[in-house]
Amino acid sequence: DVKVTQSSRYLVKRTGEKVFLECVQDMDHENMFWYRQDPGLGLRLIYFSYDVKMKEKGDIPEGYSVSREKKERFSLILESASTNQTSMYLCASRSPGQEPYEQYFGPGTRLTVT
Amino acid sequence: GESVGLHLPTLSVQEGDNSIINCAYSNSASDYFIWYKQESGKGPQFIIDIRSNMDKRQGQRVTVLLNKTVKHLSLQIAATQPGDSAVYFCAERFFGNEKLTFGTGTRLTIIP
Numbered sequence: 633d634v635k636v637t638q639s640s641r642y643l644v645k646r647t648g649e650k651v652f653l654e655c656v657q658d659m660d661h662e663n664m665f666w667y668r669q670d671p672g673l674g675l676r677l678i679y680f681s682y683d684v685k686m687k688e689k690g691d692i693p694e695g696y697s698v699s700r701e702k703k704e705r706f707s708l709i710l711e712s713a714s715t716n717q718t719s720m721y722l723c724a725s726r727s728p729g730q731e732p733y734e735q736y737f738g739p740g741t742r743l744t745v746t
Numbered sequence: 747g748e749s750v751g752l753h754l755p756t757l758s759v760q761e762g763d764n765s766i767i768n769c770a771y772s773n774s775a776s777d778y779f780i781w782y783k784q785e786s787g788k789g790p791q792f793i794i795d796i797r798s799n800m801d802k803r804q805g806q807r808v809t810v811l812l813n814k815t816v817k818h819l820s821l822q823i824a825a826t827q828p829g830d831s832a833v834y835f836c837a838e839r840f841f842g843n844e845k846l847t848f849g850t851g852t853r854l855t856i857i858p
Contacts, residue, residue, distance in 0.1 A: 671754050674849055680844070728844055
């Protein structure tokens with residue numbers, strides 16, 4: 633079974649802090665994704681990585697950066713956390729070209745910025 | 747059905763009845779569609795998919811219908827059970843793209 637793990641289930645940070653959210657997958661997937669989930673807005677893509685050290689902006693990259701130094705690990709960085717970044721953050725992974733097209737999700741990190 | 751905004755559309759169904767969750771997708775160039783189920787405290791899980799060259803696909807207790815003319819997708823769940831209570835998302839993939847675009851979600855509540 634594919635397993636995607638996220639470093640924390642709940643996180644509380646102060647405005648202006650630098651925040652690291654870690655995601656690890658154990659299936660050797662090339663593609664990894666970071667989403668944020670807000671009620672009524674669904675899942676919105678923040679960043680996407682299609683290989684080690686490769687990244688692509690998603691729909692809402694402002695205020696975020698990412699790092700992919702190893703294939704299994706994809707980190708989301710909030711350089712200076714703000715209250716409007718309070719949200720649920722979901723990481724996902726998949727292998728390109730695989731059918732069905734399925735992204736495997738982690739359990740999520742609920743981040744609160746005070 | 748799904749809509750943009752701060753409110754999550756909700757659907758309440760009696761246990762044992764059938765439920766239909768609707769989704770309007772955005773891009774006529776999308777070639778692949780997926781339904782995900784998200785239970786409380788968990789990440790979304792794949793339920794069923796359908797390609798744009800199909801109108802209907804059936805799984806175990808679930809059926810997805812695709813109407814490309816009006817860019818509409820629906821998920822039918824037969825004989826609903828308490829474990830079907832969750833938020834359901836549709837997602838579309840643009841042709842040749844590795845990314846998915848998700849809908850806003852519908853909360854399904856099964857009434858015992």
